[in-house]
Amino acid sequence: MMKKQFLYTGLAVMLSLSAVAQQDQNAVKFGQIINAQRGRAHLSILASDEYEGRETGKKGAWMAADYIKKQFQSFGLKGPVKGGNDPYFQKVDLVTYDLTQSSLSINGKAKQKNTDFLISNASVGINGLDINANEIVFAGYGISRDGYNDFDGINVEGKVVMVFASGDPTAKTSDTEKPNQRAIMMARQKMMSNIAKNKPKAILLIDPNFDKTPNYLKEASANGRIMLKNAASAKALERPIPYVTITISPATADEILKAGSTSVAAVTQKIAESGKPASQVLNVSLVANATKKENAHRGENVLGFLEGSDAKLKNEVLIITGHYDHIGLVQDPNAKDKVNNGADDDGSGTTGVLLMAEAFSKAKKAGKGPKRSILFMTVVGEEKGLLGSEWYSENPVFPVENTIADLNTDMIGRVGEPYLGKPDSANYVYSVGSFKLSTELGKIAEQVNDTYTKMKLDYKFDDPKDPQQIYYRSDHYNFAKLGIPVIFYYDGMLEQDYHQPGDEISKINFDLLAKRAHLTYYIAWELANRANRPVVDKNADGSSKTN
Structure with a gap:
């Protein structure tokens, strides 16, 4: 019984992946909007000193939220939040x-x-x-x-x-200790x-x-x-x-x-x-x-909604996330650099969300929009404990059962160790969680990468014994807890400038940022247009649902 079920599931996955074997030229065409030049334009604003490190509950974060909202509006995305003062802002109760x-x-x-x-x-x-x-x-x-x-x-x-x-x-210690x-x-x-x-x-x-x-x-x-x-x-x-x-x-x-x-x-x-x-x-x-x-403190998730084109599939929603907050100003009044700009963490991921949102919006205006709906969401309070995504998970704007996946970009703009100085330093990304809940989602991501971007996907942080426990440290995890399959793309930059004033825009590799955003975009394009949503075949602990 179990062997037969595995065979049928495996056959279904292989058949579903066959559709990704060649490039969709519409995806490629509109994906050109995701480029280094546009990325630099967004990040130069979000990671500027004027935004004061975008700390949750502070002026800089409010400025970032307003900027993102205006970008969503300019793309033609709709604000899906009902009952609030602003349909683009999901108010997060912070105290x-x-x-x-x-x-x-x-x-x-x-x-x-x-x-x-x-x-x-x-x-x-x-x-x-x-x-x-x-x-x-x-x-x-x-x-x-x-x-x-x-x-x-x-x-x-x-x-x-x-x-x-x-x-x-x-306590006795050595003289050299x-x-x-x-x-x-x-x-x-x-x-x-x-x-x-x-x-x-x-x-x-x-x-x-x-x-x-x-x-x-x-x-x-x-x-x-x-x-x-x-x-x-x-x-x-x-x-x-x-x-x-x-x-x-x-x-x-x-x-x-x-x-x-x-x-x-x-x-x-x-x-x-x-x-x-x-x-x-x-x-x-x-x-x-x-x-x-x-x-009480002001904080909001910023939501931009793109309705799908298919009468049946548009009720299913793909969510694309990145957190726009960072850790704010340096407390030490004697510090020479007083702003933790957060260019990589996570100005880069937020920039990626904006680039993808514009690309999909242009596709829709040209009559090539996705069949399923897409929610572009930049969340607040990640640095304070994944607060914004937790709030959304408890107060979803769209039903959890209709949410097919979350693609999360958090730090996609730099080269981290051990890739510094290596031949593939500008062609890798850490893929986190893609196989945790859905074998099919992981396979789709690999096939999309083989078809379009051909990056090295590093699964180091999927190891349950990962001492950094990266899987639990960004906003995708609050969706995974609900049984929603996730992928978290990340550059691994925990060594240099992490949560320091040195996380500046001058250190961002914009071509690499754009390529990582491209990978996420092409996966989103596939998920939003394929016949079936990814099958969730694993429990939260990684065990098979067929056992």
Whole structure:
């Protein structure tokens, strides 16, 4: 039974692919609109300093959304969104929960925010913070391991515990070994996890570099991360925070340790010389408070709709996506280059969507439009956690069951390692997810590539053991979760300039961008015109539906 079913399915796929064996001259004709010159024109605007890095919820992203909308209008695409203020904009409900005030007092003496202490947004639940304690437990470095335990003989459950934030000074390292940022972060995480097992009410972290931390970073820590206002976020916000973390300066710690007739310098020296903990209970009163407020932020997915020409097939929709947001301005006021332009990430993919939208629109005006409908959608909030595509997946403009596939372009403008300097450096693309849900879609993509673009398709990131987990890191994934087959095209540029001001338009290979957009366009042309939509023969985990 299974062998027969496989045989029939394989035969159907082979028959369906035979239609791609030769070039469609209409596809080639209108595909000429996708070229380096047009690509440069769009990207020079989207990745300009004027657009301020297109951060979600900020001016630059709104400017990008308006630009894309005007392009869609000029092509003749329709705005398919109903019930909003603008049919081209799908409003995405974005919010942050920001700290409006925070305070700390020691023995009745008020401390100064950002000078003496810092309560970060992540440490405060949705209902705010209110701590009143009459003692503080000093627990050294918060370490528990063989031969050394800062918690030996003390109980911190439900109490305020104070520890150094600077790793394990008693751990043995080689003379040549130097701590790196990742090692420091891992040590901090291990320490915090160890402290959490002891169930404290709050943790005071003594930061030796508190006074050197730039004020802009301290101020930014009060801001909440931008998120969707949806059921999942509401549920997450309801979860109680197991403990509060308050960062304090060494001077504030000295004030607390004074109750034990010691100081930061003295207790540090004592632990270093003895190799033993110096934990103790300090009779110090502490009051900490903080409140949060919900703030709404503007954000929208920009949608341009091209209705299909076939009376039956036009109810089926192919979606072509790219995210237009990036990470915005550099926070450091002393930075020479203050704009994260995001030319490759993902100005390049957004440019590709615009080029394809114009090509298909020209084809329709000439009476050669696709049989199925196509939704061109640039989404917001990808850099904040795939927010725009998640919003669309929960609030689809067109029924999910009528959506035949999503083709996603995210970073298609540069040459990444290991292709730098190689003969095929300007003729490759990473193909991600094309076989994950639909064997047929993957085969169609390969046949289209063989027929038109002849690029090297690199499937490296389809490996389930991919340490980067790229498949889960762009907007196609929110369609895949719904069982919609996807392809994500990507240049692999994670080494140079990724999320840095150096991601500039001057580094874009526009011929390569256009070629990758051509590949996506020809696949879209095939999918929008073929007799049948791609068969979904696999489950979300990659297992066969026939098993």
